[in-house]
Amino acid sequence: MTFGEFELVSLSDGFVGFDGGAMFGVVPKPLWERRAPADARNRIRLGMRPLLVRSDRQTVLIDAGIGGKMSAKEQDIYAIDRSPSLERSLAAAGVAASEIDVVIATHLHFDHVGGLTTRGADDRILPVFPGARHVIRRGEWEDATHPHERNRASYLAENFAPLAEAGVVDFVDSDGEVVPGISVWRTGGHTHHHQLVKIESGGKTAVFVADLIPTIAHVDPPWIMGYDLYPMDTLAYKKPFLREAIAREYVIFFEHDPAIAAGVIREQGSRLTVEPVRV
Numbered sequence: 001m002t003f004g005e006f007e008l009v010s011l012s013d014g015f016v017g018f019d020g021g022a023m024f025g026v027v028p029k030p031l032w033e034r035r036a037p038a039d040a041r042n043r044i045r046l047g048m049r050p051l052l053v054r055s056d057r058q059t060v061l062i063d064a065g066i067g068g069k070m071s072a073k074e075q076d077i078y079a080i081d082r083s084p085s086l087e088r089s090l091a092a093a094g095v096a097a098s099e100i101d102v103v104i105a106t107h108l109h110f111d112h113v114g115g116l117t118t119r120g121a122d123d124r125i126l127p128v129f130p131g132a133r134h135v136i137r138r139g140e141w142e143d144a145t146h147p148h149e150r151n152r153a154s155y156l157a158e159n160f161a162p163l164a165e166a167g168v169v170d171f172v173d174s175d176g177e178v179v180p181g182i183s184v185w186r187t188g189g190h191t192h193h194h195q196l197v198k199i200e201s202g203g204k205t206a207v208f209v210a211d212l213i214p215t216i217a218h219v220d221p222p223w224i225m226g227y228d229l230y231p232m233d234t235l236a237y238k239k240p241f242l243r244e245a246i247a248r249e250y251v252i253f254f255e256h257d258p259a260i261a262a263g264v265i266r267e268q269g270s271r272l273t274v275e276p277v278r279v
């Protein structure tokens with residue numbers, strides 16, 4: 001998809017199955033299962049869709065999926081299906097790992113940054129994009145490296161500690177541009193320092209919302225994940241964001257939607273709908 005000076009390529013690191021109840025928080029199953037059918041173990045199928053943003057100047061990767069380091073047991077628990085993998089989808093886009101100049105992480109949960117590191121032949125874990133500057137929110141790094149009982153299962157050090165060891169992390173403390181035309185904005189909610197990414201060019205805006213609105217089923221304000229550490233912060237950010245997105249016809253990228261990579265949110269009476277955009 002051409003987007004002003006940028007080319008946006010929606011990538012895939014396959015699918016993951018998370019508990020449907022946890023994905024929809026306080027929404028009762030009879031309502032959510034119409035939008036996201038559960039399997040026999042109550043899991044719903046979710047996509048993992050990193051985004052590639054290319055311009056004449058730079059090649060940027062936003063998030064990196066779950067990667068290939070999960071154990072057989074974890075692959076079973078989370079129904080991991082990497083038949084389309086990040087490696088293959090980057091190759092299909094004609095991009096070598098060495099060509100990625102900048103990686104932006106929305107947050108450090110394993111289904112978003114697992115693909116940033118890989119297990120080498122000698123069992124050492126190494127960055128997949130050693131030539132890239134990895135833009136990570138400093139507060140998120142602090143939380144990920146000092147986990148507590150409630151978030152420990154989401155933060156696996158093997159996904160991010162090797163980046164610091166390799167000296168490729170570029171910590172950011174505030175909102176704003178990290179690459180010309182590409183900016184990060186803290187949303188909080190899902191994690192305290194969760195951030196979304198805006199891509200602006202030629203008067204148009206695309207937004208990679210990550211876990212603020214993980215699928216099109218989560219567009220309605222109260223459809224908030226049970227996984228969110230601060231659900232009222234999610235709601236407080238989401239409501240004005242939705243108004244802005246509708247008014248300005250943002251192209252929204254839904255990182256976890258199993259079928260729709262991107263769309264424009266429309267208001268039809270009291271209902272919010274998503275008009276898919278081909279990417």
Ligand SMILES: [Zn+2]
Nearest residue numbers: 109111112211
């Ligand atoms: Zn996620």
